[in-house]
Amino acid sequence: MHESKLELEYGINSDELANATINPKYRTIRHWYDVWKENNLGSSNDISVLQKLEEKKKYYEENGIIVRYSENPFAILVITSIMKRAHQLPFAKDIAFVDSTSSCDIQSHSVTFMLAPCGVGAVPLGIFITKGQSTVDYKAAFTLLKQSMPNGFNAQGFPKQFVIDDSEAEKQALQSIWPESKINLCRFHILQSVWRWLWDTNHDVLKDDRKILFRLFHRILVATNLHSAEEAYMTAIGQISTEYNCINNTVIPLKYEKWIKYVNNYWKRKELWCLVFRDASVHGHQTNNFSEVNVRIFKDIVLSRNKAYNAVALVDFICTSLEEYYLRRLRTFVNGRNDTARHIFEDQLKRAVSIKKDSIKKLSENIYRVQSETENTFYEVDVINGFCSCPKGKLGAFCKHQAAIYHHHEMNMPSLPAINTESRYLLAKLAFGEHVREKSFYMPLTAESNIISNNIALKEGADLNDQNNDDPHCSSSISQTITNNYNNDHENNYAHDYAQQIQNLFTKNLEKYNDTVSTSVLKKCLNRLQKVKYVAMWESFLSTAGSKIPLRHRSRATIHVQPTTLARRRSGVTRGSKRLPVGRPKNNDPPKKKRRRNLAENVEKNIPNAKSHGIGH
Incomplete structure (x- = not known):
């Protein structure tokens, strides 16, 4: 690069190219670098x-x-x-x-x-x-x-x-x-080491039994109380016969003495890895x-x-x-260029869509009771320590019950994602120290509560009982509320009609095509329906169901191909409807893809887990 610059500046046959003070040799530059390293970094010995x-x-x-x-x-x-x-x-x-x-x-x-x-x-x-x-x-x-x-x-x-x-x-x-x-101990590395132990040929574990044994160990790790952990441990070593460890009247763990010894060694130090021995001070980090x-x-x-x-x-x-x-x-982050924390908060807030303000009771200065949406259960939330008695919140993670309390009562909590001014200012002080800008600099242009309400509309309407009748704007507020209620009634009627039409079409198509639909397709649809737990998931299911069927015919729509055509295509060619590449094919083979580092997926497929680095990982 340096010689090219000299050629452009002085010419391709100039005297400057032979001048060592202007164009030094590589050996000279290497010597300068060695001297610089010795002066600034020392030698390589301790x-x-x-x-x-x-x-x-x-x-x-x-x-x-x-x-x-x-x-x-x-x-x-x-x-x-x-x-x-x-x-x-x-x-x-x-x-x-x-x-x-x-x-x-x-x-x-x-x-x-x-x-x-x-x-x-x-x-x-x-x-x-x-x-x-x-x-x-x-x-x-x-x-x-x-x-x-x-x-x-x-x-x-x-x-x-x-x-x-x-x-x-x-x-x-x-x-x-x-x-x-x-x-x-890290939860992931514990489970990863167990899965690799099961795949080690020296331990002689049959392939069909590996998933069963792994899930038995996983039940010990995620047990919610000590009694459940002890029961899961006895099941994992075959001392108790249950539906989890028994197939055709055969207790799977009893077939492998090495497995029983392996689990016993882990159980001796259960306080290090079993989640039942952890509390909210881990703040959800396992x-x-x-x-x-x-x-x-x-x-x-x-x-x-x-x-x-x-x-x-x-x-x-x-x-x-x-x-x-x-x-x-x-x-x-503090300059508002990263929305990850807000997305985490909104995700939990969507899960809490059915938790209304009247279902949250204040028991003391820092304790709230929230009613569960699925069953007649109540969870207590400590807003000072960031603790909830639900399975997720009891280990200090931010859960939907805490999100609902923050949304309705605006109570700040330790586990709350960094979405407010206080959190951003704290991180700004971490970055800049005494040179941090004033706190007002990190305040949003719009009120934080308005931002959240605009992003996720949870409130169905204003509560007229909470309004002050002496307010001069009271009459206009009531009129607006009546108008909103009128519009909501019409929208609810439309929603009911649409739901009835969808239900009728589902019933009609099931009766018409049920004999020709494969069992695997019906099972996949059933699994997706069973995963719907709250309103946001149901809306997502409704909006994506039948996405492969065009809603209207357009001249620019993709020309689809026959399924048998896709099956006949050679390896490396697209499986979609895009135009196939023409001309002389490339000589090199398609690059091999690495196995995904997804322990849960690899366990489900009963294949070894990918290894990233290190000997003990």
Whole structure:
């Protein structure tokens, strides 16, 4: 590129192309780069790395970055400005995620991330660089964090629980440094390891029995109380004969002694992975997906899938590229350029469409009782702690009952997605610190309640009893209400007529074509109908049913082909009605697609699960 620029500027046969001061040789440039690396990054051995970090310590401190290191065992801690402020997040005292990755530099140092959840996902509390992934290495790294941030984790000094992979070294190190914290294992990695164990040919499990055994273990994991967990455990090892573990009077688990031993070993440490031993302080986080995403961000975006020169280069990448990445992501969210949180809230609000204001009772200052929409059941919601007694909300996740309370009573809750001004301002302070804009800058142009009401219309009409009769606008409001009620009555009549026509057509077509329709098609339709649980799902079913049948004939409509034509097409050709490519065919074969990383789907299909990275995953 440099020579091409000189050719355009001076000519293809100019003297400047032979001038080493203007057009240096590749060997000269390589030498300059080696000298720059030696001066700024040191050599590749650990002693030189620590010496270079000591030289750059003043530079880090001037930029508000904490860099601490230990010589033996080798460990480095990096805490940037955003990471410092992340320790002030409300959830930092409740839960933290820990995961490690290696092969990030030439010396294959291990990089460990410790993260806390927030409104945009998770942000690091600290990043560690160690020689390996042993208990001694982790202890040295975690000790540096405890010494550097004695009032970390929202001034508590430790989180209530860590979520990790099934790494014994990580678990022992965390328990040693923070004995007050509880260790939770990632739900996904537990189930993934069980599925891989069942597929291991050394364990001699028949293919047809693998799904049965996997679901028996899954029932232990998701049990709602200790009695159910114990009963599921006895069923999984064959001590109890039930419909779940028995086929043709044969108890499946009793066929495999290795399986019984495997489940017994897991049951001895059930407190680590069984959900019945967790509470609302996990805030709905049962996996360490945030850690997996953060590792991918670091390797793909920060390092561009290239190994760094040494540990000093890794520290510099963390302090610059990774810090800038999180700053941009936070800025995008607080500036209203990301609607993910609002979509999460609206999804739960759609599920709560049948929960009316009069079905919510206030029991105390922070306790509300919400009536279930499916059965005569009531759930209690603690708006201070973000807890609901429903299966989803009791582990701290945001549920439809909390969404209904926020919608009708505008009560802020810890588990509420970051959709209001307070949440955006908190994340803005996380990103910009003392340079954050005033709070009014992050307020929406339209009132938040109006935005929600416009996006999802849940209220059927105004309650006249709640209106003040002395209001001068009262008469106009009543007139408007009467008009709305009149329009609603007409719309309800139309809806009833349409529903009657749909029902008649369904009955007529079933009677007419029932003998020719395959059982699989009827079963698929039945499964879709059974999945309808609330109004939004029913509307979605009605709006998409029969989507392959054109509603009107148009000159531009696609010309469909016969089903037998699709069956005769060779591999690699489109199965739709698009125009087929013509001309000389390509010589190369179509690229092979990787198996999807969907554990539930792979279990249902009874195939092995795809593996992403690491030995123990």
